[in-house]
Every structure is written in C-alpha cells, then in structure tokens.
Amino acid sequence: MSNRRSLIFKSLLNALWLRPESALWYAHMLSAAHSFGAGSLSAPSLEFGCMDGVNSFVILGGDVPFKFDVFSETSWDRTSHTRSSLRDDYYDKVSQETADTWCIGPPPRQFTYGVDWKESHIQKAARLQAHGDLVLWTPGTPLSTFDDASISGIWAPNIYWMDDLGLVLSEFKRVLKSGGQIVTIGPDAALVDHMLYRHGARFDGNWIADLDRGRHVNAQRNGRTFDEWKFLFEKSRLGVVRHEGFLPSEVNDLYEVGFRPMFAPLLQMREGLQVAGDGALHSVKKIWIERIVMLLGPFLDNETLYNFKGPLLWHIFELTHLE
Amino acid sequence: MSRRDIQDIFERLVVPLWLRPERALWDAHAFAAVRSFLRPPHDFERPALDFGCLDGFPSFVMMGGSLSIDTDEYADLVGGSTAASTSGDYFAVHRPDVASTVIQSPAQKFSVGVSWREEHLKKAARLSFYDELHLAELADPLRQYPKSAFKTIWSPNLPWCPEPQLRAILFDHVRLLAPFGRILTIVPDTRQLDAEIFAKFQFMPKRWLSEMDRGISSNLTRNARSDLEWRDFFSGVGLKVLRHERFLPQIVGATYQIGFRPMFPALMEAYGQLRQHDTSQWREVKRHWIETLVHFFEPLCDPMVGCNRDEKLLWHAYELSHVE
Numbered sequence: 342m343s344n345r346r347s348l349i350f351k352s353l354l355n356a357l358w359l360r361p362e363s364a365l366w367y368a369h370m371l372s373a374a375h376s377f378g379a380g381s382l383s384a385p386s387l388e389f390g391c392m393d394g395v396n397s398f399v400i401l402g403g404d405v406p407f408k409f410d411v412f413s414e415t416s417w418d419r420t421s422h423t424r425s426s427l428r429d430d431y432y433d434k435v436s437q438e439t440a441d442t443w444c445i446g447p448p449p450r451q452f453t454y455g456v457d458w459k460e461s462h463i464q465k466a467a468r469l470q471a472h473g474d475l476v477l478w479t480p481g482t483p484l485s486t487f488d489d490a491s492i493s494g495i496w497a498p499n500i501y502w503m504d505d506l507g508l509v510l511s512e513f514k515r516v517l518k519s520g521g522q523i524v525t526i527g528p529d530a531a532l533v534d535h536m537l538y539r540h541g542a543r544f545d546g547n548w549i550a551d552l553d554r555g556r557h558v559n560a561q562r563n564g565r566t567f568d569e570w571k572f573l574f575e576k577s578r579l580g581v582v583r584h585e586g587f588l589p590s591e592v593n594d595l596y597e598v599g600f601r602p603m604f605a606p607l608l609q610m611r612e613g614l615q616v617a618g619d620g621a622l623h624s625v626k627k628i629w630i631e632r633i634v635m636l637l638g639p640f641l642d643n644e645t646l647y648n649f650k651g652p653l654l655w656h657i658f659e660l661t662h663l664e
Numbered sequence: 665m666s667r668r669d670i671q672d673i674f675e676r677l678v679v680p681l682w683l684r685p686e687r688a689l690w691d692a693h694a695f696a697a698v699r700s701f702l703r704p705p706h707d708f709e710r711p712a713l714d715f716g717c718l719d720g721f722p723s724f725v726m727m728g729g730s731l732s733i734d735t736d737e738y739a740d741l742v743g744g745s746t747a748a749s750t751s752g753d754y755f756a757v758h759r760p761d762v763a764s765t766v767i768q769s770p771a772q773k774f775s776v777g778v779s780w781r782e783e784h785l786k787k788a789a790r791l792s793f794y795d796e797l798h799l800a801e802l803a804d805p806l807r808q809y810p811k812s813a814f815k816t817i818w819s820p821n822l823p824w825c826p827e828p829q830l831r832a833i834l835f836d837h838v839r840l841l842a843p844f845g846r847i848l849t850i851v852p853d854t855r856q857l858d859a860e861i862f863a864k865f866q867f868m869p870k871r872w873l874s875e876m877d878r879g880i881s882s883n884l885t886r887n888a889r890s891d892l893e894w895r896d897f898f899s900g901v902g903l904k905v906l907r908h909e910r911f912l913p914q915i916v917g918a919t920y921q922i923g924f925r926p927m928f929p930a931l932m933e934a935y936g937q938l939r940q941h942d943t944s945q946w947r948e949v950k951r952h953w954i955e956t957l958v959h960f961f962e963p964l965c966d967p968m969v970g971c972n973r974d975e976k977l978l979w980h981a982y983e984l985s986h987v988e
Contacts, residue, residue, distance in 0.1 A: 422956045544963045551959070602960045606953040611932050613949055617941035625937055629930035636926045639872050648867040 345370035346641045354630055355405040356395050359412055359607045365592065368641060371540050373587040374496065379524040382494025384453050387487070387516070389509075390499025391455035391475070394466030398495070398654025400472050402446030408623065412611055413439040414465070421605040431604065434641045452496070456484070480510045481505055487516040487658060497525040501563040510577035514662065523660040524581065526587075527570055529653035532654045535590045538599050551619055552602060567656060574660055579661045580630040583659040590651030592640050611619065665909065669696040671965040674965055677725045677909050677960075678954055680736045683931045684910040686923025689916060694850050695726035697911040697968070697981035700819070700847055702800065706983075709815035713840065716753055716821030717777030720788030723818065727770035729793065733763045733947055740787065742936045753933075756785035764790040775814070780805065780815055803829045806834040812959075815845040822849050823858045823887050834901040838986065846906065853890040856978045858913045861921050880921060894980060899972045904982040910977035915970040946985060 350368035357647045359365040374380065380400040395411060416434045447470035453470030457463050470607050476486050480503060495513055503509050513523055533539065541549040565573065571581050602609060614622040633660035639645040665675055674692035681688040714723050721737060740759045747911050770793065777794040800806055802821060817837050822830055837847050858885065862877050895905055924931065928947040938946035963969060971977060 359889060377813070419952055419955060423960060493980070548960070548963050603956055604954050606949060608964055609952050610938070610949045611937045611940065613945040616945065619938055621937040625930060625934045628933045629927070631821060632927050632930050639869055645868060 344589055345375060346402055347638070349375075349636070350637070350641050351401055352396070352399050352403075352405045352506050354633060355377040355407050356409055356411050358410060358626055358633070359611060360604065361637055362601065365599075365637050365640060366588070366596045367396055367399075369592060370498065370657075371396060372654070373585060374498065374524055374526070376386040377524045377583065377585075377657055377659050378494075378497040378522065379498075381450065382452070382496060382522065382524075384494075385492050386425075386452045386496070387454045387456065387492045388472065389456045389495060389497040389513075391466050391472060391500065392459075392462050392499070393450070394455065394462075394469040396498065397452060397455065397471040397532075398448045399450035399467065400445060401450040401452070403446065403469075406445055407626070408619075409442060409445050410626075412608060413442055413615070415608050417608045419604040421603070422552050422602060423547065424554075425490045429562070431608070433459070433461045435461050439575050440468060445467035450528070454487075454492075463539040474627045481508065483508075484516055486489050486511040489515055490518045492497060492516045493518050493521045495521070495523040495525075497523060500525055501527050501559050504562070506563065506573065507577065510574060510579060513660075514579055515664065517611050519662060520660065522582075525660065526655055526657045528564045528587070529563045529652070529654050529656060530558050530566045530569065530595070531590075531652055532564045533557060533649075535593050535597075535654060536560060552598065554601065565656075570656055570658065575663060576660070578663045579660040580663040581658055582661050585657050586655065587657055588652030588653060588655045589646055590654055591649040592646075595637070595640060665696040665700045665911070665967050667966045668776065669699060670967060671962060673699075673725060673967055674961060675854050675958055676730045677722070678760045679731050679733065680721045680725070681738055682736060682929060682950055682954055683738060683935065684924055686694070686920045686925070689961055690786055690912070690920040691726075692717070692723055692965065693858070693911050693913075693967065694820070694918055694979065695722070697909040697979075698848050699726065700979070701846070701983040702753075702908055706846075708843070710772075711775040711814045712772075712804075712816035713809075713814040713946065714774040714794065715817055715819040715837070717774070717779050717794065717797070718784050718787050720777060720793055722790060722820070723774065723777075724770060724771060724793045725875065727772055727774075727793075728768070729770040730767045730792070732765035732767050733950055733969055735766075736950075738932060738935055739939075740783075741932055742939050752829040755787075756781055756783050758786045760786075764792065768942055769793065776809075776820070778802075783905050792980075800859045802833060803815065803952060805832075806840060809821060809840055811839050812842040812845075813840050815842045817845070817847045818851045821849060823851050824883050826886065831901060834903065838902045841986060842953060845985065847903065848982070850911075850979055850981050851986065852884060852911070852979050853977070854890050854893075855889045855914075855976065856888045857885050858915070859978055861918050876926060878925070884917075884921075891980060894982065898984055899987065902987050906985050907983040909981045910979065911967065912977050912979040913924070913967070913969045913971045914976065916964055936972045 346368050350364055353364040353367055388397055414434045414436050425540045451473055453473045455466055456478050459482050460477055463477050467475055500509055529661045537549055537556050556592050614625055622633045670692045670812055673695050674688055677688040677692055680684050690860050740757045741754050776796045777788050778798045778800045782799055787808045788797055862881055909961050
C-alpha cells in the first residue's frame with residue numbers, strides 16, 4: 342500500500358499543490374479504499390459524495406497532469422481566513438472560462454453514477470468524466486433516482502458529513518443488490534481528541550475556530566468506535582465484512598494545520614503567477630512540489646509509519662446485506 | 665514584557681521577514697525581553713555596539729524602527745539563482761540596486777555595527793542606522809576599538825559560538841565596555857535541550873531530518889545552561905548580572921524549528937516571479953500574507969503561551985556589567 346499511497350499522493354499533489362495536507366490525507370484514505378476495492382467495484386456502481394470528481398478520477402486510475410490544479414475556480418477575499426465554517430467553501434465557484442483546463446479525463450475506469458449535494462461539485466465532476474451519470478441529491482431525502490436492488494457496488498467516502506446517517510444507510514441497503522458491496526469510511530470517536538478544536542478554550546476569540554474552519558463538527562457528530570459503527574450499520578441491516586483503521590494521529594496532526602491558514606494569500610499568489618504567465622506559475626509549482634515531496638514523503642511510507650505510536654483515527658469498512 | 669510589546673515588534677519585523685514569520689516571532693520574543701532592559705531610567709546609552717548586526721533589520725526593528733511594504737530581506741535574491749534560497753544563506757547575497765525604504769527610524773541609533781560578511785554590512789548601510797559599519801570575524805578581538813569604548817553592547821550572536829570562542833568574545837566585550845556600561849545578550853537555558861522537536865523524530869529518514877533541521881538544533885542547544893550556570897560563566901569572565909528575564913515558550917520554539925523554512929525556496933521563487941513580472945501584484949500578495957500571518961500568530965505573541973511558570977521558558981536575556 343505504501344507505494345500506491347505515494348503514487349496517489351503525487352498525482353493528487355498536482356491538483357492540490359497549495360493544500361498538500363489535503364493531498365496527504367486523501368492519499369491515506371484513497372490507498373486504503375483502493376485496497377478495499379473501491380476503485381474497481383462491479384457495475385452498476387455508485388459513488389456517494391463524489392465532490393469535484395478529482396478523488397474519483399484518481400481512485401479510478403487517472404493520473405493528474407502537472408499542469409492541472411483545482412485552484413483556478415476559487416473564491417477568496419482578504420477576510421476569508423476569519424470565516425470559520427464548513428459552509429464557507431473556497432471551491433464553490435464554477436467558471437466556464439477555466440472549464441477547458443479540467444479536460445484531463447476520462448480515467449481508465451468509471452463509476453456508473455456519482456451523487457453529490459453541491460451543484461458546483463456536480464458541474465466540476467462532469468468535466469472529469471469519472472462517472473457515467475451525475476445526480477444532484479438533497480440531504481435528508483431518499484436516493485429516489487435509484488431503484489431497489491439496482492446497484493452492485495457503492496463507494497461512500499463522505500457519509501460522515503450527514504446529519505441523518507440512518508436514512509443514508511437505509512437507502513444504501515435499499516438500492517444495493519443482493520451480494521453487493523459497500524465501501525465506506527468514518528471517523529473514530531478518538532478523532533475529536535486529536536483536533537485543534539479541543540484547545541479552543543485556552544485561546545482568546547475565534548483563533549482555534551479559524552484554524553479549524555468547522556471541521557470538528559463532523560468529528561463530533563459522527564465520530565464512533567468500531568463497535569458503535571458496527572451497531573449503526575446493523576441497525577440498517579448492513580453487516581461488516583471487513584474493517585481496518587487508517588490515518589495515524591501523527592499524520593492527522595499535519596492535516597490539522599497544514600497550509601489551511603494561509604490558503605487565501607496563497608490563492609492570491611497563484612492568481613498573480615497566472616497573470617505573469619504559465620512559465621512563472623509552473624516554475625513555482627515545480628519547486629513547490631519538490632519541497633512538499635521532501636517534507637511529506639516519509640509520512641506516506643510504511644517504514645516510517647510503523648514508528649508512529651499514535652492511534653489510527655479513521656475506519657474503513659466493507660459492508661454488505663446482513664443475512 | 666507584555667504580549668502587546670511582542671506583538672508590536674512582530675508586526676514590524678514580519679514586514680522584512682514575511683516569508684519566514686517563524687524568525688520574526690522568535691526574534692519578537694527575544695527583543696521584547698531585551699527591550700525591557702532599555703526603559704527609563706536605564707535607557708540606551710551611546711557609544712553603542714551592535715555585535716553581529718547582520719543586515720541590520722533585526723536591531724533596527726528592535727529599537728523601534730519600521731519599514732515600508734517594499735522592503736524585505738529577500739529583494740536581494742530576486743532574479744538570482746535558487747541556490748542561495750536553497751542553502752538558506754540568503755544573507756550572503758547583496759544587490760547594489762536594492763534599497764530599503766524606512767517609514768520610521770528608531771530614536772536611538774547604534775554607533776557601530778559589526779558583522780562577518782561584507783554583504784551584511786552593505787545591506788545594513790541602507791538603513792542609516794549605524795554611524796560606522798565594520799567587517800570583523802566575531803571570534804577575533806575588535807582591536808580597532810580601545811578599552812572602554814562602548815557604554816552599550818548588544819550581543820545577540822553569543823549562542824552560536826563554541827565555548828572557547830564564546831569566552832574570548834566575552835573577554836573582549838569586557839575590555840570594550842565602559843565603566844558602568846551594559847552588555848545585553850540572549851542565551852539558551854538547558855530546557856532548550858528537552859524542547860528539541862527533532863529529537864522526537866529520530867526514526868525519520870536521515871535526509872528528512874537533515875533537511876528539516878539544517879543544523880538549527882545544534883545551534884540552539886550548543887550553549888544551553890541554567891541561570892545559575894550562566895551567572896557562574898559570566899562571573900568567570902568578569903561580568904555580573906544586573907537584570908535577567910526568561911523568554912520563549914516551548915510552542916514558539918517549536919514553531920521556529922519548522923515554520924516556513926522547508927518551503928522557502930518555493931516561496932522565494934513565487935516572490936521573485938511576482939516581483940519581476942508585476943510590481944503592484946506582489947505588494948498586494950504581501951499585504952494579504954502579512955494580515956493573515958498577524959491574525960494567526962497573535963496568540964503566539966503571548967510571552968507565556970502554553971506555559972504556567974516562567975521557569976519553563978527556554979531562553980534567558982541578560983543585562984550584564986563589569987564586576988566591581
């Protein structure tokens with residue numbers, strides 16, 4: 342998995358170079374998902390929470406080219422760093438002017454369907470051609486587009502964003518064919534204890550909240566021990582076929598801060614470089630990526646990871662119908 | 665020393681050091697401690713020596729100066745090779761067409777600045793903050809100055825010197841110091857040894873450790889001593905402690921040991937490209953960058969951030985004078 346994790350990281354880093362902590366996190370998550378077969382599910386397959394499609398593209402075997410990144414369509418201003426919520430997303434902007442730069446697909450394989458709850462995600466994901474069809478879905482409602490027992494495999498990397506997980510899991514159970522496979526992830530109950538947010542009371546004002554940007558909400562809402570997850574799945578008549586932990590707390594520590602605080606100035610820097618020309622932008626990006634690979638490379642390598650003593654903070658599950 | 669003192673210095677120092685804010689933060693803690701020795705009735709007395717002035721920015725800001733957004737430590741590197749920014753010795757690069765724009769000069773100036781590179785002195789000269797600047801190996805006595813030549817000696821570079829050299833420098837400081845004059849300096853406590861963040865990562869690949877640390881750990885710990893040991897050491901060269909302040913919370917020390925250093929070559933390339941292509945754009949990026957840094961570094965300007973007792977602070981600032 343170590344080598345695959347590094348390959349995924351390098352591919353994602355081209356897309357996410359200004360946010361390498363995200364590339365690092367996703368590389369750990371996607372390599373675990375790959376080993377659970379999430380990138381090679383039997384058709385008809387469904388990706389639930391496909392976001393902008395970049396992670397889908399990568400887990401389906403796509404190689405992100407150096408010249409592509411996700412930052413040409415971002416919104417920021419001089420106070421972006423003080424708006425601390427999950428809703429305030431830098432990436433909500435969609436622009437036809439830059440749509441061509443996203444024409445890097447299709448990847449070698451496809452999901453039959455992609456589902457997301459943001460229009461911007463659906464529009465961006467459509468460009469990458471990682472899904473046969475894309476569905477905009479309203480959280481808290483049934484997956485009414487899909488018939489009973491119509492899907493063979495579900496990859497669901499974002500269920501922990503949901504308020505009503507029970508409804509989502511019931512819908513997975515309904516649309517999944519007999520013998521079908523679900524691969525999903527969820528935070529461990531211990532994740533909140535490893536988040537910066539736990540230090541909030543020690544500092545004045547919104548400082549920790551501005552670093553956290555609302556991420557603790559998902560961990561508080563849906564952090565569970567393995568037994569608690571298993572219980573939740575079984576309530577929806579889904580059984581755990583296989584389980585592993587991933588993401589050592591030391592890697593999570595890097596993700597907790599990363600380049601997130603400086604993201605808006607970095608976006609402005611990138612815009613300036615783009616105005617200066619592709620040569621200027623790519624010259625910086627090349628050196629940037631070299632430095633990041635040096636800095637974060639060991640945090641992808643099993644040999645190093647074995648020495649980390651912290652707990653694994655995330656779960657990955659393979660589920661199927663309970664008999 | 666208050667949080668406001670540290671924050672004030674940080675906000676002025678981060679203008680020339682914007683790509684390396686961890687240095688601005690570390691220095692702001694150190695300089696606020698030293699500034700506490702320079703308040704009435706013990707004001708700054710001339711002739712004054714800045715021993716190891718580098719490019720002059722640190723002492724200029726410590727003494728109350730402020731610089732325009734156009735001025736920073738990196739302008740000399742723009743258009744050059746990336747070797748200097750990769751090696752980290754960017755102080756050694758000087759471009760004659762670069763200027764420093766001063767918004768406010770300190771009320772008090774140093775009589776003499778000395779440093780060990782010609783390039784440092786050329787850059788320090790831009791600030792009009794020193795009456796004289798001299799090239800000197802810090803290990804060698806400043807023979808050009810007679811006994812008792814200075815009433816104030818600011819000596820921030822003692823921590824980096826191996827012991828025989830450290831002792832020799834202090835003996836020369838004693839010679840240069842006028843009766844009732846004062847030496848101001850900063851040195852590490854033994855707590856710095858326990859605070860070494862890379863000591864906890866010895867299982868990491870050697871290249872990673874070397875790239876991340878770049879010899880800083882050994883610099884920070886080379887002369888680590890307790891307060892009692894430092895007093896004994898100073899006594900051995902004929903100096904007594906007039907005043908003592910502890911500074912540097914562990915979290916600030918850890919921030920300094922990583923900071924933006926690993927990304928400096930890439931940030932420098934970005935700055936160089938922006939500055940070469942569009943003079944207005946880079947200023948706006950820098951303003952935005954600094955506003956964001958000031959916001960996120962503000963709690964780290966607390967002199968006791970993460971500490972409940974000042975004995976836990978990692979460094980000492982001393983005001984020294986001749987033993988009578």
